[in-house]
Structures are given as C-alpha cells and as structure tokens.
Amino acid sequence: MKNLYSSLPRYLALLAGTFLLAACGFGAQPTPTPEPVTLRYVTFAGLDAAEQALIDAFRTSHPSVTVATETYNRAPEEYLTSTPPPDLMLITPGEFLDGAIDRNALVDLSDLWQQAGVDAQVAGALAALSERGGKQYYVPTGYNWNGIYYNKQIFEQYGIEPPRTWDEFTQLAETLWLEGITPFAISGGDPFMGTLWLDYLNLRLNGPAFHKEFLAGDVPYDDPRIRTIFELWASLVEKGYFLQTSASMGIDDALAAVAPSAASISPQAAMVLSGPAFLGALAPAQREQLGFFPFPILDTAQPPAEVVMAIGYMIPSAAPHRDEALAFAGVLASDEGRDLMAQDIAGSGLYAPFFGDPDALPDSVRQGVDLVQSAQALTAPYYMSVPARMWPALIAMQRRLLTEPGSGQVFDLDGLLATLETAR
Template identity: 30%
Template sequence: MDTFKKLAGLAAVLLMSASTLMAGDLVINADKSGVAPKQAIETLIAGFKAKNPDVNVILNNFDSEGYKSAIRNFLTANPPDVVAWMAGNRMAPFVEAGLFEDVTALWNKEGLNTTLKSAASAMTIDGKKWGVPFTYYQWGIYYRKDIFVKHGIAVPTTWAELIAASQTLKTAGVTPFAIGTKALWPAAGWLDYLDLRINGYQFHMDLTAGKVPYTDPRVRAVFQKWGELAKMGAFLDNHAALDWQDAYPQMVQGNAAMYLMGNFLVAPLKEAGLTNDTLGFFQFPEIVAGIPRAEDAPTDSYHIPAGAKNKPDALRFLAYVASPEAQTAMNEILQQLPVSNVAKAADDPFLQAGFQMLSTADGLAQFYDRDAPAEMAKAGMEAFQEFMVKPDDVDRILERLERVRLKVYK
C-alpha cells in the first residue's frame, strides 16, 4: 500500500510538472520564411525569451502563400497562441468570425494608444483593438531631384502644384510619372491617395468596405482628378504592358521624373545607379484643404487567436512586440519602419522620411487590395488600369464597378 501511495504521489508530481511545462509553452504560427523576415522573427523571439525565460516558445513558420490558405483552418481547428497576420480589413473576417481575441486592455495598460497611435485605426474594429502592429512601410512619390532642378520645379505640396510640375515636364519631353500596371496593383495606389486626399480616411475605409456606391459623386470626384493626369499623358504610354519593375528604368534613364510607389522601390533604383543626391521622396500632395492626412502603409501585425491555450503568455509576447526595443531591432533587419513612435528607424534618409510621415499620420490605409475583398479588389484594379488608358470611359467603368460591389457585398 505504501509503495502504491508513493507511486501515486510521484505520478501526481510528474503530472503537475508536465502541466506546468505545458502552461509555459507559447505556440506561434507565422509566415516569415524569407531571409530577412525569418531573421527578424528569430531576433524577436530571442529578445522575448531573454526577458521571459520561463516561457518555451514553439515557432511554426510557413511560406507566405501557404499560410494565407491555412490560417482560417488552424484558427478554427487547432489554434496556436499567437499568429502573424495583417492589419485593417485583412483582419476583419477573423474578428467578425470570433477567431481573434480582443486585446484592448493590453493597449490601455501598455499605453499603446500613444506609442502606436498612427496604426491604431488600422487595428480597431467596433471600438476594440484586435492585435499589435510591428512593421509597415511608406508609400509616396519618389522623384529625380536633378530633373526637378534642371526644369526649375519645386517639390509639389498641393494638387495644383503637381499638375503644374507635370505640365512643365511634359513640355520638356519628360513623362511625369513612371508606372507599370500589367500586374494591376500599382494603379490602386493612385485610387487610394486621391480618395484619401479628396474624401478622407473614413470615407476610403467605407468605400473599400462596400458601404459607398462607386457611382457616388464623391467617387466620381476622385476619377475627375485622376483624369486630369491621364488626359495630359502624365503616365508612360504603354504602362498596361509593363510590370512595375519594367517602368523604373525609365526613371533611371531620365525619361520619367516621378513614381508613386512603396519604399521597396528605393533599392532597385539605387542598384541601377541613382543616389541620395539624385533620388528624392515627398508625400502625396494635399488636394482638399483641411482633410486630415492619411497615408498608405501596409502593416503587419501579431494577434491572439480566441481559442489560444496560453493567453497570459501570448499577452506578454504582444506587449514585447509593441516595445520600442523589439520594433527597432526587427525593422533594422527588415529595412522597414517601426510602428512605435518611440522606436528608432534605420539610418537611411528614405526610412527616416517615412518614419516621420507615418508616425504623424492621422490614419493608415492598408492598400486597396488589402482593404477590399479579393473579388472587389480584382475588379477594381482592372477598372483602374482601364481608366488610365481610357479616361473618357469613366461612366461605364464606374457603373461596372457598382454592379460588382452589389454582388460582392450582399
């Protein structure tokens, strides 16, 4: 009997030990399979473990495309404790399905409404926060400084100045804007910025959420401004046959002066021979005075699944993700921007300019094909490309988009 009791006691101790060990396991599913993203998440986990040695982190790292297909399945069937995902409307389906945990209390406790202020709206649905953002990158207009100087052009700060600069360039035989729309998405940057500058952030979010008809006069106003550039020939003539990489050599060669694009454009431009002396950056100009300034800034984030087994440690992990220490270290590796306005951006003039611009923005859109559902995004981007080639067909194009909207957002 005594032996039996001893064995039973030992079993109980072992069971308690196993239970304690399991409680300290933190399972993270992510899509950081590229060289820099993989190094960044490994750095993140190492920093977290140094501060939380009692937590055993288990990382399941997937390739990006496979992850997009798998995430809904594992959130439903076998949720990890933390998942990597994207902000804005990309997280909305999981929030609406009850698959993401409300982390509003963490934001309040850690002061994140201040330090992560620029991305707060992108992490908010129904007044609640559903994750923590850790990196983004800016969009804006990259330009040839030397071409501007040669033709006496100052950096435009208003739409009228942008139009005037474009007319000066056209007269000089320089195409104002390089762009390649073969892959469709580069045209969406123009829709985003024109709508954000004319109608503002909330209207743009309502449009991509299907709450506004594409035939609305406010949407027509966006296309009217866009048409001013299209009709003057401000874009490369054959842009519909070019990928975005096919267009930037025209800028390198001096045949085009500007490019509305994400900050990932800088590396290939520099590899092709441009330098900080010849390449500059400015934010998309004001169109309607008084509209609070919002920007396109695709934002990556971490979330806690509603079915997570270890939510206390998951909250500790998200708090660390939000810290300036973690955000500085990760984005130094990624060569992107920390969302925390008390973190440090890498010592690069374009990243520094982007950090200042985004950390003081009133709101951040995620880009049209992230903010709109896939079917609407595809139809929208096809329409934007067509409009840039045939701006006089605007009525037919918008009516077609409205039919798609009514179908997609039933």
C-alpha cells in the first residue's frame, strides 16, 4: 500500500501545503496544483459549520481543488466498491471498516497520525477502535458513548439513586414495577438501539475479550454463554419490565416514552439504554428531563468495558484523487482542524470530541468522556459489527424477544438462536 509520503511530485506539493497550513494556521499562502481537481466527499448529512470551515481552509492552500460533498443514500460498501469510489468518506468503525481493511481497500494513515501528533492524543482503547495490525486507517473526530438514561423526576419522586450493580438495577426495576411504572423503554423496531442490551449483557457477563470474539463471528449463537445472555434479557421481559408496545416502537418513540414532549404528558417508562446521538431528535426541554448512569456491573471479575460509536474519515485505496484526499486529511488532522471539530462536536452535546480540553466540555459530554476514559476496553456496537444481511433477522429477533416471554406464547429460544446463526 502506498505510503502517505508519496514520491509523486504533485503529492509532495500538496503535502507541503497541508503541513504549512497545519503549522501556520488557516491563513497560509496557497500552494498551486497543476490542474483543477474535484474531490468527492461522502458524509452522513449536510455539511455543518465546522466541516465547511475546514473545506474553506483547505481550499485556501489548494485553490485548484474543489470539494464536492454527497450525503449517504446507500450502504457505505456500495460507495467503496463503486467505480470510481469517493475520495473521502466519513465512517464509523465496525464490520464495514474491518472488511475494507482486510481487503486492502483503505489507505494506511499511520504516518499522518504520527506526523500530525494524533497518536499522542488518541491512545489506548480509543486508538484500538480503528487500529489493525498496528496501523491506523481513519482520522478520528468524535465518539458516542452509551448507557442508561433515566427520568430524573421519577427517580426523585421515589428517592432512587442510580444503581451500580446488577442486583441494585433489578431491585430498582422491581420497585418501579410495583409502583405501576414500567422500568424500561426500548426500540424493538430498530435494532441499533435494541441490540445495545446484547452488547452490554455480554460485556458485563462474559467480558470484552469474549465479546470481541463474538462480534468477529468466532463464537456461534448457540454457545451456552450467548444463550445465557438471551435468557437473562428474556427474563426481564417476562417480568414486565419493558413496555408492552416495545416491539413496534421506533427510537424516537422509546426516548419520548421516558422524556415526554410536554409537561402534561406522563412518562411511560423510567429508563432507556441509549447513546446521546439518539437524543438529537429531542427538544432541549426533553433532554433536561434525563439523567445518566453507566450500565451496571454484572460480574466484578470482568474489566470495565463500554460500547462506543466513533466517527472519522477514511480514504479508499482506489480513490481517483487519493493525493488530494490525503492532503485534505492533513488539514483535518492539523491542530487547527482538530480544535475546530472539537468545538463543534462538544457544542452539540451529542458526541465527545477525540481532541481538546475535557474540562471545557459541558457536563452532559464530560460524563461520557469520563466513562470512556475509565474503560479498559471499548467496542463498536453489535449492530455495526455484524453483516448488513443480518439486520432483518435482528429486527425479527427483537420483536419475538419483546413479545413472547411471559405472554403465554411459546418462546423458542433455540429456534431464535438458530435463525440468527443462519443469517450470519
């Protein structure tokens, strides 16, 4: 794979301009390029102010390069395997990134990490999210943590303190249920939120090393340790701890069940397992209703581990304007680029920046940073770590799991696990 510091004359000129920009700030003098180039960049949504500022900064030093942005409208894999692929893609670690790395479909950005000092600021479990074989394949910007969001008014009304252990957690759920309050909301219609229960039960019960093997497809679904997770999850459903309408709920419905949109509406449930990125659909007044605590400890012998959805930029190996994409990645990785992205991400309250001063973050973000920094292991969400062909089976699994236990219906766990294994 071609090294970041290509010997191509055009790229050396681009690289010189990039690191001059990083050293001197966004006002550096332009570096001419031989011919006009359009850099194709695919992102999750429309450009925000920080991304636009970074593009403007890049064009200051590379005036002949135009950045054309697109919003994802099909699976990332389809973009990567298209001819030609985009020059730059915003992505999250998981099954797609792993597969692309295995196929040598991405540019190794390890030199950029070292040159721009990214490796000095992103280390340990966070760096391991995108590291394969000692190499880095994306420029990180921010990450999303996960845990239990709860209705503060309900907890205050019943004098409840956030639990730390599984016993405290289930006792809390039973107390609420006896008071006529459903403990948990969940999005049965969307496996992204719902399967966080699978992530955390496995991490807390069987540990991060085993969970990593499971996500990699090295552990079958009928493994007794996986079966135990589903049995534990089903036992909570059987006790009535989840809303009866969970199977048909979307993410927004589940969040609104815990944080209603109006003061005149009573919450339907007390807690929801979620990440802050999902809270973006809530009005500020709804977010104010919510407190947060980490998913409780099941086995003290297991090291602390968390589920993190990181975001960053990757470059396809077959990108037609790979050199310009590397130059733009240099702007993203520069001190000014990192600071700008950190301010923008922290200001949203929905992600934590990889860079910047943690003490300057709002409390709602700092709690996530503290949680992630205290973890000995981090993992991408289960939903992002399995092949996309499994997603329909995951929705079907959730709907069965959230309706059959305790309903008088036969809950065929063996059949459910066999279906998931076949779908894999």
